[in-house]
Amino acid sequence: MLTLLKNATLFAPEPMGLRHLLIADTRIAAILGPDDPLPMAWPGLTTVDLGGRRVIPGLVDPLVHMTGGGGEGGFGTRTPELTLADAVGSGVTTLVGALGTDALTRTPANLLGKARELAAGGLTCLAYTGSYQLPAVTLTGSVGSDIVHIVEFIGVGEIAISDHRGSQPTVQELARLASEARTAGMIAGKSGIVFIHTGDAPGGLEILREVARTTALPLAQFLPTHINRTTRLFEDGLRFAREGGRIDVTTSTTPELLAAGEVPASEAMARALHARVDPTRLSMSSDANASLPHFDKEGRFLGLAPGRLASLFEALGECVNDHGIALEHAVPLASTHAADALGLAAKGRLAVGQDADLVVLGETGWAIDQVWSLGRQIHRRSSE
Numbered sequence: 001m002l003t004l005l006k007n008a009t010l011f012a013p014e015p016m017g018l019r020h021l022l023i024a025d026t027r028i029a030a031i032l033g034p035d036d037p038l039p040m041a042w043p044g045l046t047t048v049d050l051g052g053r054r055v056i057p058g059l060v061d062p063l064v065h066m067t068g069g070g071g072e073g074g075f076g077t078r079t080p081e082l083t084l085a086d087a088v089g090s091g092v093t094t095l096v097g098a099l100g101t102d103a104l105t106r107t108p109a110n111l112l113g114k115a116r117e118l119a120a121g122g123l124t125c126l127a128y129t130g131s132y133q134l135p136a137v138t139l140t141g142s143v144g145s146d147i148v149h150i151v152e153f154i155g156v157g158e159i160a161i162s163d164h165r166g167s168q169p170t171v172q173e174l175a176r177l178a179s180e181a182r183t184a185g186m187i188a189g190k191s192g193i194v195f196i197h198t199g200d201a202p203g204g205l206e207i208l209r210e211v212a213r214t215t216a217l218p219l220a221q222f223l224p225t226h227i228n229r230t231t232r233l234f235e236d237g238l239r240f241a242r243e244g245g246r247i248d249v250t251t252s253t254t255p256e257l258l259a260a261g262e263v264p265a266s267e268a269m270a271r272a273l274h275a276r277v278d279p280t281r282l283s284m285s286s287d288a289n290a291s292l293p294h295f296d297k298e299g300r301f302l303g304l305a306p307g308r309l310a311s312l313f314e315a316l317g318e319c320v321n322d323h324g325i326a327l328e329h330a331v332p333l334a335s336t337h338a339a340d341a342l343g344l345a346a347k348g349r350l351a352v353g354q355d356a357d358l359v360v361l362g363e364t365g366w367a368i369d370q371v372w373s374l375g376r377q378i379h380r381r382s383s384e
Helices: 084-088 108-120 143-149 171-188 206-214 231-242 255-259 265-274 311-321 327-334 336-341
Strands: 002-011 015-024 027-032 045-049 054-057 059-064 092-097 124-129 153-161 193-198 222-225 247-250 282-285 291-295 301-306 358-361 368-373 376-380
Touching: 002 327, 054 327, 059 222, 059 247, 059 282, 059 311, 059 327, 059 336, 084 108, 092 108, 092 368, 108 124, 124 143, 143 153, 143 171, 153 171, 153 222, 171 193, 171 206, 206 222, 231 247, 231 265, 247 265, 255 291, 265 282, 265 311, 265 327, 282 311, 282 327, 282 336, 311 327, 327 336
Parallel strands: 002 045, 002 054, 059 092, 092 124, 124 153, 153 193, 193 222, 222 247, 247 282
Antiparallel strands: 002 015, 015 027, 054 358, 291 301, 358 368, 368 376
16 A cells, blocks of 8 residues: 655654655655655555645654543543544544553453554554552553563553552552563563653652662653642652653643642643753653542542543644744654653654654644544544
8 A cells, every 4th residue: 555645844753844755554665855756656556635734743642541531439420431533533643541540340451452442443552551559450460471462561550659549659569560561571672661640649759769769770661640730740740850750741631620730731841841851851641531530638539520632732732832832842742752752663753664643734723634544544624
């Protein structure tokens, strides 16, 4: 299957100007300049003229609750599963699924089945084994075995720290888990990342620092998210990134979370860049279909709203339009950096040999015109 995408104003994420992309099956076979001869008469070649529209890499979302989340307020507060219809138009072409608070009525088998369902619709869908609590729930009996033997499992998460809903892991427990995931990842050629849910308790990220101080494990073995949920946690996250760690901010939000002091994701990215934090240490995730709960001062449940996959693309637009971050510097925050942290070498960039995952932006404003995943168009905006 050969496809020629003509006249793309390419951000790969670096700006490349007007280019033509030749896609062979699922990968980018060539990137041609405006004066290069085009393969117009090859058998089976499909040509699509993008008319100079901006093209960016497909977004990489390191935290999606594909099977739904919630339940903190009882069974009536469970959030729904992610649907393929919602996913394909979001601009996200690579999703990493996770269990959350509820690993009792939702299971790794359920998560794996959902990842394969979405993959059958054309997306790249991966997952973490485990959930908030330790010992980690697994499919094969251990975290290491899940990572080695199940293609989709690239690490473990999201493990909760500094949160009343977690299992309050010790330094030793977290170090042992990270060592198992890291070694299994090395065997399987994966990152073995330990994806961390960070709550707003005073401990913040200190337990991760303690693991790094007392073991041979690097800070970058962990990827803590929700770093923008409070100003105090955000400042702690900036220090963590300067110390050699990576941090991830959440794009889904609610008025209650913002009123309680959450830093909007785009503002968090702008502030981190202004503070000269290494940009490669920064990423954003949607927390799609998770519950975004709010509690009173005694931890009693007050209500929730579901996370949204589309919030990742929206926050990227806010980075560009509201905070003046150049598109080539904003795009990696929602694609390249997460791909690198997760060890996904074929994702997050538009280059020869990379997976043909891309988003075609609208001619005006901040909107999605087309989404291509693994060389196939999976979404096109209606002309109406």
